[in-house]
Structures are given as C-alpha cells and as structure tokens.
Amino acid sequence: MCKGCGTLGYQDNIKEKIYDVIFESETPVGKAFDILLILTIIFNSALMIFESVESVRESYGFLITSLGWFFIFIFTIEYLLRVYVAHGRMSYIFSFFGIIDLLAILPAFFVTFLPQARLLVIFRIFRLLRLFSILKMGRYIEESSQLMRALKASRAKITVFLFTILFIIVIVGSMMYVIEGPENGFVSIPESMYWAIVTVSTVGYGDISPQTSVGKFVSGVLMIIGYSIIAVPTGIISNELAHTTKNLVGGKQCRHCNWQAGSLDDKFCPKCGKEINIET
Amino acid sequence: MCKGCGTLGYQDNIKEKIYDVIFESETPVGKAFDILLILTIIFNSALMIFESVESVRESYGFLITSLGWFFIFIFTIEYLLRVYVAHGRMSYIFSFFGIIDLLAILPAFFVTFLPQARLLVIFRIFRLLRLFSILKMGRYIEESSQLMRALKASRAKITVFLFTILFIIVIVGSMMYVIEGPENGFVSIPESMYWAIVTVSTVGYGDISPQTSVGKFVSGVLMIIGYSIIAVPTGIISNELAHTTKNLVGGKQCRHCNWQAGSLDDKFCPKCGKEINIET
Amino acid sequence: MCKGCGTLGYQDNIKEKIYDVIFESETPVGKAFDILLILTIIFNSALMIFESVESVRESYGFLITSLGWFFIFIFTIEYLLRVYVAHGRMSYIFSFFGIIDLLAILPAFFVTFLPQARLLVIFRIFRLLRLFSILKMGRYIEESSQLMRALKASRAKITVFLFTILFIIVIVGSMMYVIEGPENGFVSIPESMYWAIVTVSTVGYGDISPQTSVGKFVSGVLMIIGYSIIAVPTGIISNELAHTTKNLVGGKQCRHCNWQAGSLDDKFCPKCGKEINIET
C-alpha cells in the first residue's frame, strides 16, 4: 500500500505480505496458497455434492456436517483477511468475487434460523468460479483466450442466430398451443415454448409431445429446422476460429513479397528467401 | 405524395407528415414511433403469452382483458392510419405486413361471436415479425445479411440435402410401418414418418419407439445416419461462410465490372484486367 | 438395335421409338414420359402412405383399392414395355432398377393369396428411387455431385470414424449389460448396444435408461463422448468441401505469378494483370 515510502509501519508490512500471499501468485507462498485454495474449493464442492445424496447423509451425517462447518470457518477467515488487506476495501467487497465469497459463507449462518435458506447454500458451489480466475496461468489461458476471441468476433452473428431461434420458439410455441391445446399437454404458451425449446434443440424429453396430426406435422418441420439450423453457429465459429488463428500470426509478413508468416517463429520467407524481421 | 409541386393541400401536408412518422424512421419522431411500436408489440405478445397461463388468467383476468382490448384499439388506429396515408393504398393492404397487421386486429372482433376463432388470435403474435422490418438498422443487419448470403449461396446444396433427408424419412418410415406394425405404435406410414423425423433429427421423444429386434436394428442404422449426416449442412454453411466473408474483403471492387476483390492485395480485376484502386 | 443397317423392320422401328420414349429423355415425348412417370410414382407413394391410415382406409377404401390396382396396371405395362424394348433384355431385368420395377408390381398379385406378403408391398415405395435417376438433370446434379465428391474423398476418414463409433457401442453396450443387468432393462448385449446407439447419437428415447449410479456415470461419459465426437465428421466434411470447391477452379492459374483463379470465369490475374488462358 506504500510501495515507494521509506518507512513502512509494522502492521502495513504484515498486511502487504498477506496481500501478496492471498491476491498475488508470483511468490512461492502465493502459489502454494492458490493451490491450497483450489483444493479447498474443490473438496468443499465435492462435499456438498455428496451431502445431497440421502444415503451418504444418513451414513456419514456427522462427519459431513463437521467438515461443512470447517470449510465455512476457513472461508470466513479467508474472506475477513481479504477484506482486511485488500487495496481498496470497498471495490473488493462489491466486486464480483467479493460478493461470491460473501455469499459462500453468509447463508450458512442463516440456515440455522430459516430452513428456507437452502436455496442460498448453492452459492458455496459458485465459489468454483474462483478456479477460473486462479487457473489463469499455464498454456490453457492462451487457448481459451483464442476461443474467447473467436466467440467475441462472432458475437453479432450469434446474437442474430439466437434472436432467430427465440423468434421461432415464440411463434411455434404459440401455434402449438392453439393447435394442440391444453387437452394434449400444451397447457399454456410458456409451456408450449418450453416444448419448442426441447424440440428445436433436439433434446426431446418426451414429457410433452404432439398428439394431433397437424401438431405432429408442425413438430416435424420444427425438428428439421432445429436439426439443420445448428449448422449456422457451427459454421460461424469454425470460420471465425480459422480467422482468429490466422490473424494471430498474420501481422508478420515478408517485406519483399508480402508472404504471410505461418507462425511467429518464422524467420525467413519461403517464397524469396529474404529475412523477415517486421514487428507485429 | 406531391413532393415537387409548389402548393400542398393542408390535408396532404398532414398525411405526408403522418407518413414520415409511421413509415419512415429518419426523423426523430419517426424513430420514436418505431421504438414505441416495438415496445407495444413486445408488450402485447408478452401479454398474450401470460394470458394463456390459467393461474395468471384467474388472478389478473380483468386487467389482462382490458389491456388486450387496449392493444387492439391501438393496433386498429395504427392500421387505419397506415391505410389512410400509405403511398399506394392497395399495395399496402395486400402487402405481407398489411395482411399481418389486419389479421392482428380482425379476429379480436370475431372472437366475441365464434369462440372457434381462438386459432386466429395467434396472428397477433405474428406481429412480432414487424420487429424484423423495424430492426433493419444498426450493425446486426450487416451480419444477418452476411448469414443470409451464405444461406442463399448454399441453397442448392441444402435443397439436395433436405430432399435426401425427406427421401430417407419416407423409405425408413414405410419400412418401419411394415416391420413394427400398428401393434407396436407404428399405426400408419405418416405416423412412422413422424417417428423417422423424431429419430433422424436426434430429438427422440420416445412416444413411439421400436419394439422388435429388426426394428431396433433399422432404428440404430437410422440414428447413425442422422447423427453423421448433420455434418453435411454444417460443412456446407461453414464453407460458404468462409467464402462469403472472403468476398466481403474491404468492399474493394472493380470500378468497371463490379468484381469483388478476393483479398486486399488484389491490384488488377480478373474479369476485365483493369487496375483496381478504389478505397473502401 | 439396328442403327447402321439400311432397311429397318416395321416392328423394330416401333420398338426403337418406344425405347426413345421410355429410356431416353432427349425428345419432347421422352421428357413428357419422364414427368408423367415421376408424377405417377409420387402419386402412387402418396396413395400408399394415406392407405396405411386406418380412418382414411375406412372412408375411402374402395377408391384407394381401385387406384392401387390402377397403378399396378400402369406399372405392369411399363415394366413389360421396358423388358420388350430394352437393349440387352437380361441386363435390364437384372439391373438394380429392373429388380425394383419388378418388385413394385409382383407382390400385388401374391398379396391376394398370402396376406403375409404385406412386407413386400413396401417395394412399391422403393420405386421412389427412380426419381433420383430421372432427376439427373438441371443444376442440382452439379451440387449433389459436388457433395458426393466431398463424401467420397473423405470416405476413408469417415470409415475410421464409424469403426470407432461401432467399437464404442460394442464396448459400452457390453459394459452396461454387466453393470445394469436385465433387471434394469438391459436384458441382453444387443439390447444394450441398441441403448448405446440411442445414447451416443444423442437421440435418447428413454425407453431404456440407466438406473444404477455406476450406470449413470458411464452413460454420462458416453453422452459427452457422443456429443463431442460429432465434431469429427463435421470437421472432415467441412474441410473436404473446402478442398473440393477449391479444386474445382484450382486447375486454372496465372502463368506468370501462379495466382489461383477464384472462379472459372476469371480471365485476368488480379496480382499482375496478365491474361489467364491456361486450360484446366
């Protein structure tokens, strides 16, 4: 917090050290903390997943409850430390991860009083999102950022696609409500739209399915549409990925014949043999 | 209606002003009208969707009916105004949107007399199609036209694909009717064809499913076909999009024959041999 | 049959004329015959499809039976004529379409004696295959041959893919038979393999579904595999189509700078402005 000043208070010194451990991952201790945190979060999530199984809860109830409170304890300490050492306390508290971190521990204390808070327990699993921010290292980050770039570049096209799908769902959903009616399971337009999503995405639960001839015909057309239309986003992403990959090395090219470098390591032009030394 | 003439009747003047507001979107008032219309249509559709839910109808019945008639009232005025100011009255009335606009309001008046008109109420939701014509602005239009061009370019290939699918459905549907028969749910060839669509599109409701060994074997083959054949339209679109995007390159084109440059480096037109030096 | 000889018997003359009408489609009469045949086949198929619907059969039973025999009569005459005028009678009779044509009419006569021949009635619908041979005209043929070429070029890759899928089905099917057992619907390995196909192709009828925890876990893995593996054939076809399209125009290139022509109409090289006049 006071990087440039000559004298550093004892407390500030400790605070800064804790900050480096918790928020940074350059130091060995920071890295160790990150790995420990990942393991804790994963183990905590696994615990919650197994806790939900009745037979497990019956057999290992006490152990699971104890471990649960143990994790709450650890997460609470972690949260308090983060609030304590954060550069800009408020901006951490109201940041996305600040809220997630708080929501992961808060409901546990309320659950004792109101059992309806079961719904909030889920936020502890949302801590898994931290993995994404921690795992921002290694080679995977490059790959996922490449994917992200391709998705971003095709955002507008995908929006058009999703808008079209949504439109088809509303129209076909309304049509089927009128055609089949409540007597065949299409009790309302929202329900019909749910059916349309189930059908157009080719999931096909079969909990609602058309009974009349006209309904079956319309469904058939919807299925063929859903089945064919998937080709569109695939084509978009595929095309965009090809572009993204190309653009990654595309900046580098031969000054003499404009040959586009195949990779950033290329040093000589394969067309004319001249050296390539233009910066991207 | 009389842009060039010196004197403009008072009535014509108002008519022209209303026309600019309703049919055009260049003026601020025209833009405001468009946005208002979009909101009205969306709100009306949402109303109809919720109206179909029984519990909502029971709780807010009066409110919903009132709002429904309110929208009918607005849409009727809008329709009458459109007819009144339209350049070429008949061509508007019999245009696609003219019919949609009329169908959106007409059934409401009939529904009082014959309850069977429920089917026609759906046309009010079809007004959503207006969104497409209004939203023809911003950057999305470019993206969707790019998608449209790719789809159009691959029209013939997709027709061949759909024809093949249809053929498979007829043949396999007939086969399964013979193999399984009415006793296993394949009560007729149209029903079997419905099952074939459900299967080949990988929707798989499970309302009809093969019971005999031979039927299961044929189904298995059909599934593998359906599962693999989806690769074909995807490949087509993907390939076509790559082409379409390439053709867009910078809007650079030959001044003499409108040839679209394949890449920004192209210096000469391959059609007429003239030099290309038009900036984007 | 006697193209070169000076005198042509009266009978041979007629035979040759009928041949031109039935087997060729250059003459106007030949074209008319083809269109008539297409209509007859489509109408006959539609008739059979509707005949299978019980309610239709009950209402229009006599009409349908009469029309059915009418088509049998026409097809029989057509078949006899084809046999009579065919160049190389035996090679027609034992050709693919010769057999289809015979099977389309033969069962109808037997069905009177043994009702079990119902299975063979299906062959009348197989006559639809004739459409493919007749429709070999117009622009669609080019498109479908392009698709065919792409599929042929990727034949080996697709074989590897299908072999892998088959392998997964056998292994997972056997595993699930052991894990779930007959008590959970996996009554035999073939049945389990049918389930595996239903699952890996993402059809998912739900007529058989895993009940045990281990079974559900294995199914989950299989689903993710099935869901991801579809990317492989899509990638193959997509890639091959890109190649095929490119190769179509690829033969043509600039003699001076090796620029590859973008389309067969290109007459000038866009890189150096020289004329392109190399034959493919």
Next chain:
Amino acid sequence: MCKGCGTLGYQDNIKEKIYDVIFESETPVGKAFDILLILTIIFNSALMIFESVESVRESYGFLITSLGWFFIFIFTIEYLLRVYVAHGRMSYIFSFFGIIDLLAILPAFFVTFLPQARLLVIFRIFRLLRLFSILKMGRYIEESSQLMRALKASRAKITVFLFTILFIIVIVGSMMYVIEGPENGFVSIPESMYWAIVTVSTVGYGDISPQTSVGKFVSGVLMIIGYSIIAVPTGIISNELAHTTKNLVGGKQCRHCNWQAGSLDDKFCPKCGKEINIET
C-alpha cells in the same frame, strides 16, 4: 533372441519362428495368423453378444457353452505361447495387451466358482482392442493418424471446452437440485448433474425432467447453451483438420531443420533460410 550369434539352439530356433508368426506380420504365415486371430476375436465377441440373449441361450445353450470354452482354450494357448516366446517376458505380461489377453481368459476359470465374476467376462470383449493394433496396416492408418494429429493439436482447446462443460454441469446441476428438489425427481446433486449431462448433450431421455416453471426456464437456457456450444469443438476440429491437411503438403520439408512446407510452391525454409529442393 540371439540374432547375431553363429550357433542357434534348436529350441531358440523354434521360439524365434513362433515369435515371428505371433508378434510379427511380415511373413505370409504371420499375416495368416493375424487374420485368423482377428476372425477368432470377432467370432468370440459375436458369440458373447448372442449368448446374452435369453432366447438364444435357451435354444443353443450347449453349442454356445462349448464354443465358449473352445475359444477360452485357444486364447489360453495363444497367451501361453506369447509369454513363452516374448522378447522380454515381463514387459509383455505387464504391457496393456498382455493384461487384456490375461483378463480375457482368467475370469472364465473363476466363473465356475463364483458367479459374481460375471462382471469380468466382459474383458473377453475387450480383446476387440487387439483389432486396432493388428489393423495398423493399409491406408486407413494414415487417415486415422491424420485425425489423431488433429485431435492432439486441438487437445488444449478441447480440454478448455470439456472443463467449461463440466463446470456448467456442476453449477446447473446444483441449481436444479435446489429449484426442483427431491419431490420432482432431482433427488440429489449427482442425480441432478446426470440430468444436466443428459440435457446439455441433447440426449434427453426424459426419465428426469423439470416440473416447476423456474426449473423449465433454467432447462430451456441450458438446452440453448448445449445446442449452441457444440459449435465450439466442431469449429476447433474443423479448423485443425484444415491445418493438419495443409501441413502434410507433399511431405516437402527442409533438409536442414525439418520444417514442413506450407505449400508445394515454397522454395525457401522460413526457419533457416536454406533452399528446399527435396522431392517427395
């Protein structure tokens, strides 16, 4: 085993000959052995598949049991011979195929004593994996290695994709457990995760399906995600295959640094600037 030495023991001589037959496929006898082994494995697997069908077991019980023991006998001899002649006995026994070969025969002897060994019988079907090692010949190997290379090259991207899918499954699975609860079939988080896999992969058995409005809405979103996200791996593979195929171009590579030519026109190596003039 003693290739270089002048005198070769009689026993060693035989051993070496058996080795060539069993482990190698250069000699005609070796090839014949491979084909025989393939046929034996396929026939054995087919036998096991049919044995699992109750009606077949009842009709041909004795024949199937006899044939089963016959194959066990053959596989046992083959295994013992392999152990006997293998170069490096232990490395064969503990190799992947060594273990598969042993597991294929061992359970058969135990099954007499403990019927619970039924689970292990499956390993006999795992012998099918041998086909992969034997079939490593012909043109298919090149194609599958091309596919393999594309999959390997996109490994990191696919890992990111699968990780994202897994993440979605955990989050949505937990959410649905809270939203729907045990009363609607979502009895535990693992069960909910199974449902999430069934849904996101668009399989959709329908054994578990959402009942509440909120649950249906979340499912709808999950379906659209699952339906669209498939575009990502497809795009990846498609793009990678295009790359891989391109890199294969003619096997032309730099003599000095093994750089693979990007196109047949490349004349200079972009890594070291040396001229490339090696023929394929």
